[in-house]
Amino acid sequence: MKYIMRVKMASGEEGNKLLKDPLFGKKMQELLKEVKAEAAYFTTICGHRGGYVIVNMDDASQIPAIAEPFFMALKAEIEFYPVMTPEDLGKGGAAIEAAGKKWGG
Numbered sequence: 001m002k003y004i005m006r007v008k009m010a011s012g013e014e015g016n017k018l019l020k021d022p023l024f025g026k027k028m029q030e031l032l033k034e035v036k037a038e039a040a041y042f043t044t045i046c047g048h049r050g051g052y053v054i055v056n057m058d059d060a061s062q063i064p065a066i067a068e069p070f071f072m073a074l075k076a077e078i079e080f081y082p083v084m085t086p087e088d089l090g091k092g093g094a095a096i097e098a099a100g101k102k103w104g105g
Contacts, residue, residue: 001057002038002088003080005066008050010075015049018074031073035066050076 009015018024032040035055042051055066063080070076084092 002083002085003055003057004083005035005053005055005070006045006050006079006081007053007070007074008045008048008077011048014075019049027073031069034069 010018021027032053035053038054038056040051040053042049044050057063057066067078067080070078
């Protein structure tokens with residue numbers, strides 16, 4: 001199952017120190033490779049450095065293996081959002097229709 005992992009990096013002087021490290025880019029590449037990121041997009045989150053990383057998990061027990069490197073290396077706050085591809089949404093059509101009939105008023 002695909003998830004969007006929201007990564008809000010440490011702020012203030014701690015965040016500045018992380019980013020000033022000349023190896024920061026290399027470390028970020030290693031983090032993304034470690035978690036087998038399908039894509040990564042960097043932006044601001046609530047006024048702080050951050051990004052959104054697309055990961056795939058077969059089981060919730062994989063969350064620590066994906067989150068911990070970002071907690072430890074970036075002092076980041078992490079959130080996971082399960083998401084669907086258009087194909088996934090298409091597979092859910094029957095369930096959507098059934099819910100509409102039962103709950104749609």
